[in-house]
Amino acid sequence: VFLSSILVGMTLVNLRQESYSLNVPTSPKNILDYYQALKGTLGIDQNYTMITKDVANGYLRFSAPIPNVPSSRNFTMVLWRSRGGKDLIGVSYFLCSGMGCWGDLEGFRIFNANLEEVQKQEVSWPVLEKRLKAPLVGASNGSGQALKVNVELPQKGTTIKIYRGIIGGKRELTANLVYNYDQGTFSIQ
Numbered sequence: 001v002f003l004s005s006i007l008v009g010m011t012l013v014n015l016r017q018e019s020y021s022l023n024v025p026t027s028p029k030n031i032l033d034y035y036q037a038l039k040g041t042l043g044i045d046q047n048y049t050m051i052t053k054d055v056a057n058g059y060l061r062f063s064a065p066i067p068n069v070p071s072s073r074n075f076t077m078v079l080w081r082s083r084g085g086k087d088l089i090g091v092s093y094f095l096c097s098g099m100g101c102w103g104d105l106e107g108f109r110i111f112n113a114n115l116e117e118v119q120k121q122e123v124s125w126p127v128l129e130k131r132l133k134a135p136l137v138g139a140s141n142g143s144g145q146a147l148k149v150n151v152e153l154p155q156k157g158t159t160i161k162i163y164r165g166i167i168g169g170k171r172e173l174t175a176n177l178v179y180n181y182d183q184g185t186f187s188i189q
Contacts, residue, residue, distance in 0.1 A: 029079075029087060029113065030055055030058065030079065031055055031058040031059065031060055031077060031078070031079040031089075032055060032060075034077070034079060034087075034089045034111070034115075035060055035077060037115055038077075038089070038091070038111065038115060041115070042075060042091060042093070044062055044075060045064075047064040047065075048062040048063065048064040048073075048075070049062065049063055049064065050062055051063050052155070054155055057155055057156050058078055058079030058080070058081070059076075059077070059078050059079075059153075059154075059155040059156075060075075060076070060077045060078075061074065061075070061076045061077075062074065062075045062076075062077075063075075063096075066095075069097075070097060070098060071095055071096060071097035071098075072095070072096050072097075073093070073095060074093070074094050074095070074096055074101065075091060075092070075093050076090075076091070076092045076152075076153045077089065077090070077091050077153075078090045078091075078153040078154065078155075080158070080179050080181075080184075082180075082181055082182070082183065082184030083181050083182055083184075084182075084184060086112075086113070086184035087112065087113040088110055088111070088112060088118070088122060088179075088184070089110065089111045089112075090108075090109075090110050090153050090160065091108070091109045091110070091111070091153075092107060092108050092151040092152075092153050093107035093108075093109075094107055094150065094151070099167050099168040100150070100167065100168065100171070101150055102148035102149065102150055102165075102167050103148065103149055103150065103151065104148065104149055105128070105129070105132060105149050105151075107149075107151070108149070108151040108162075110122050110123070122185060122186055123177060123186050123188065124188055127188055128162070128175055128177075128188060131174050131175050131188075132147070132149065132162075132164055132174055136164070136165065136166070136172060146166075147164050147165065147166065148164065148165065148166065148167055149162060149163070149164050149174075150162070150163040150164070150165075150171060151163075158178055158179040158180075158181070159176050159177065159178050159179070160176070160177040160178075160179075160186075161173060161175075161176055162174050162175045162176075162177065175188050175189070176188070176189040177189075
């Protein structure tokens with residue numbers, strides 16, 4: 001009986017470890033593997049439709065209508081792989097309507113191959129936040145409207161463009177995050 005209890009306990013531990021490790025894609029990894037592993041974490045459900053699927057360039061885009069409102073919820077997902085084999089997965093969440101596509105900086109996330117959020121380690125986050133808090137060029141500071149962010153993840157290339165502005169108004173380029181394939185890191189320009 002004692003031996004049976006030990007074996008049952010070890011089996012449960014092994015099952016927990018196996019079910020946890022099933023979430024992390026195994027080789028070879030592509031953007032679809034990461035999508036399958038992250039969709040629950042991101043809240044991508046059956047309401048989302050895949051708009052763009054470019055596996056060769058590591059790019060996916062999804063959209064879901066918002067009921068009774070002429071707008072949609074959107075995700076863009078991009079895979080960068082350094083020459084040394086380090087994977088980073090960029091995700092941008094935003095809403096689109098007739099007034100454009102806007103989100104918040106919190107909707108921009110970067111995951112590593114172990115599905116851990118690493119945007120604050122991979123990007124100089126304080127510099128990015130400081131740029132986003134600076135006054136808009138030509139904008140009235142007393143407008144009372146909240147600044148929004150538009151993060152454009154590239155389908156091809158290495159540059160993430162981050163814009164900010166007021167919904168329905170002009171947007172301005174705030175930062176370019178450029179991926180370095182040799183180092184597997186981003187720099188802000």
